Amino acid sequence: MADTEALFALHRQGVFRYLCRVLGRPDTAQDLTQEVFLRVTRARVPDADPSGHRAWVFKIARNLVLNHLRDGARRGQSVELVDAPAPATQELTVALHQALAALADVDRDVFLLRESAGLSYDEIAAACELSVEAVRGRLRRARLELRESLDGEIRAARRGFVSLRGRMSDGDES
């Protein structure tokens, strides 16, 4: 059986990044990250292959965030009003958040589990209860939609450097 403390140390950053990107609110993401690991502690960690543990942790995170978003939609989401002109990074954050919000829930999750949390196709399939082929298809669809909605930002980014790994430096567990 896996040590829950080890799971926390390994996946805390990835879970937080994923939740942060889905919610767009670090404070709520922090609370939900704690809730994820509270559930991990209470639950029985599957005895299966250790590579399945990450998928299991992210499945818990995904279910939690989906419930949170569902509850938020029922209550009515709050709208953030910004009067001051937004700096470039802020504009990018808003554009990215809007583009992600326009995706279907499963497509967005598949994309973020890959790009934000660094899960493999097998792990994403396990976390989202999909086949690997479905993961490929949803990932392609999400990327093509984002490519269209973030066309200007992508063109600008292509003028600089690109990297296969992006920047997952802080506590990346992959």
Place this chain on the structure above:
Amino acid sequence: MTDHLDVVAAFADGEHVEADALRSALADEAGREYLLDLLALRGLVSEAPASRAAAAEPPRRAAAWRLLPVAALLVAGVSGGFAIGRQTTGSIAPEPAPLAPLVTAQAIPPELRIPAPAPTRVIKLETGTSWNERSGGN
């Protein structure tokens, strides 16, 4: 076309791909463009702060540091003004006025006390009466 995109994506995602399939996908211009877009998109996701609040944080910190010299000047100005004012007023300040004699309260003997006047009107408070005003001021 779709196959090429999936092969390119799998390569970028660190999944296993057949060398021939990758060669073919990268020979296609659309495949190459997709690879670049995909990597640029990845860069955007990893670079962009996850919230507007986080995005706005660095400029705020910078603004705080820019205010530090202004705050130092303000403190120096106030301290200098206080010191100069103290020196100046010290030379022209008038002598302090002599202290007024102390006044002490003394208990009045009972024979000198003036009795309170008799009441002109007596109001009786009755239990069970509502004292809340409902109308008017009286």
